[in-house]
Amino acid sequence: MTDLTETRARIPLEKPWPLPLAKGPEGKPRRVGVEIELAGLTEAQTAGLVQAAWGGDVRTQTDHDLTVTGGALGDVGVELDIVLRDRAGNVIADKLLDWSRAVVPVEIVTAPLLPADLARVDRLIGDLVAAGAEGSQDGLFYGFGMHLNPEVAGTDATGILPVVRAYGLMEDWLRAIDPIDPSRRLLPFVDPWPQTLVDLLATEGDAWDLDDLLRAYARLTPTRNRGLDLLPLLEHLRPAALSALMDPDMLKGGRPTYHYRLPEARLGAPGWSAVYEWNRWVLIERVAADPDLLAHLAELWRDHRDSLTGTRGDWALRVQATLGPAAIWS
Known part of the structure; x- marks a missing residue:
């Protein structure tokens, strides 16, 4: 298979590949943190869906900064991805934050996960899309991405x-x-x-x-x-x-960790998944090995x-x- 675009078919969408070097410096299994950016849902709606999928309790720092604690996959942050968020609580700042959802993504930040857990991340993405979440393909100015942070x-x-x-x-x-x-x-x-x-x-x-x-x-x-x-x-x-x-x-x-910044988060799009993006990273490590x-x-x-x-x-x-x-x- 030599065609560049056809090569994508060799990268699984649902089965996470193991790393060639599976253990970290302390001899424990290597983990990966995941950051997902999206539009179409508020922070509270997103946190509620994380809680429904993985359990835990929703704790609210501000309307724009929440954490789902004690869930099956560890603590998960849900926040509006913008510097102005740090000034939340001020009436003007809050209104600007609410307005900014049109162009600024809500971000989900997981605890470090085992690679096998990425399949559960994709199931959460499916829940988000079903509830109205939009990915980078859904808007011209949606400069949203997904970041992987492999240990x-x-x-x-x-x-x-x-x-x-x-x-x-x-x-x-x-x-x-x-x-x-x-x-x-x-x-x-x-x-x-x-x-x-x-x-x-x-x-x-x-x-x-x-x-x-x-x-x-x-x-x-x-x-x-x-x-x-x-x-x-x-x-x-x-x-x-x-x-x-x-x-x-x-x-x-x-x-x-390596901060691997994917420029798109194509939530719900055919041929795309968190597992797929992880497996592309594994190809890098296989060549390195x-x-x-x-x-x-x-x-x-x-x-x-x-x-x-x-x-x-x-x-x-x-x-x-x-x-x-x-x-x-x-």
């Missing part, structure tokens, strides 16, 4: 650099096999990593330590608006070094860049030709 398998360069390199080399291919809606491409948070960063990852990244990664990332892509935002992970690992190089507004707190395959992709990238005329589309086809027959699909 790292290790906190040293050996555990992190292969995943970072695999993502950089695969990003154009991942975007090509499931193209972003044209209206989303105009939004800043869907920009790919700059090719200059991928150049470094392909030419010297196999010998980097974490400080090398931090310096290159902070210099070449000092923003959270990327498909894979490494700032939370780097802030967790090297807080002082990162803060010395970065605008403090870009640093929101560190955590030992295969040193020979990763080295071959890096060599192909160097050749691609040396040609001077190659495009991102050309590179996606070269990755397709390499990964199509590779043993990463089961």
Whole structure:
């Protein structure tokens, strides 16, 4: 199977794939936090549906900031995803928040889940859609996404650099096999990593330590608006070094996870699910876990860049030709 779009058929919608490295630094199963953005429902309606699906009690901080505590999958936050939310309680701010639901999403933030629990996330999404929730495909200005936060398998360069390199080399291919809606491409948070960063990852990244990664990332892509935002992970690992190089507004707190930011949350759309997006992440980690395959992709990238005329589309086809027959699909 060589067609880019047909490759999607090889990625399951309902069965979460296991990670090649299933345990984290402390020897416990790796988990993944999920963030889902949606429109069409209020925060209270959304929290009620979370409670109905997973149990627990709804606790209200403000009308725009709720938590479902004690449920089967841990605590779940439900909030309006906007800075103004922090000023809720002020009459003017509350009215602005109510009005902003037309363009600003309600966000669900789960506790860290086992990959197998993602099937239950999809059932919750089905409940949300049945109640009137809308996804990114339902409105021209719905710049909503879904974020996955997989726990790292290790906190040293050996555990992190292969995943970072695999993502950089695969990003154009991942975007090509499931193209972003044209209206989303105009939004800043869907920009790919700059090719200059991928150049470094392909030419010297196999010998980097974490400080090398931090310096290159902070210099070449000092923003959270990327498909894979490494700032939370780097802030967790090297807080002082990162803060010395970065605008403090870009640093929101560190955590030992990859912040994988999907530019669309196509709730209820055929051929899309949280499990599907998770399995696309697993493909990245499968390539990272295969040193020979990763080295071959890096060599192909160097050749691609040396040609001077190659495009991102050309590179996606070269990755397709390499990964199509590779043993990463089961």
